[in-house]
Amino acid sequence: MHREKVNVFEQLATKITSWTGSSMAFGTAFGIIFVWGITGPIFQYSDTWQLVINTGTTIITFLMVFLIQKSQNKDSKAIQIKLNELIAASRHASNRIVDIEDLSESELDVLKKFYQKLSEMAQDDGDIHKSHSIDAAQNLHKRKSISNASKDRDINDLE
Incomplete structure (x- = not known):
């Protein structure tokens, strides 16, 4: 049960970080900012109007920091494993540098x-x-x- 929850979070994090790095995500974000900007005169550039964009971007940024870090950690582990395999497979490389990231x-x-x-x-x-x-x-x-x-x-x- 616990393992399934971890896998669901990992899958969700992978999908979200993949999507947020896409052109579609940029276009969506740009569209939101554009709509927010043109609605300024309608709401008379009120404090609430400014608070909406500030709160929204702050929440998204806060959550994205954790998703990006999760993705970076996973990528870093994968790269370290690949490098360790290359070192281990090379007859001339020193096996002493396998797992040096722990030093x-x-x-x-x-x-x-x-x-x-x-x-x-x-x-x-x-x-x-x-x-x-x-x-x-x-x-x-x-x-x-x-x-x-x-x-x-x-x-x-x-x-």
Whole structure:
């Protein structure tokens, strides 16, 4: 029973947001405003005449904020799922960034800096087909660390 109510609301919200983004909705809204405007002289531009449009637009705006947010939340989830699928399906992509939308703002800033660095590395390479990922960068860093440690041992052995 509860699930049916949720589905009815979701279906209604989807239909309303779809309709309100249409040319027909714009034409209807424009028509209402036009009729309201031309009735001004009839009602002598009274306070009630002004209150009708102010109240109507305020109520519609208030309700639309929630419907638009519902639609945005649904779209955002769908996009995140699609992106996660692409990441998971890509052999070269790091699975660590799946579901990063759950990270804090400061954690996202750290990742952004890292990807800016990867971008700089790609530009320095001059080869747009060469891929840099978190895992590849970490593996390279480990190899360099091992190589540097080995060189340090060799230098120490020579001394």
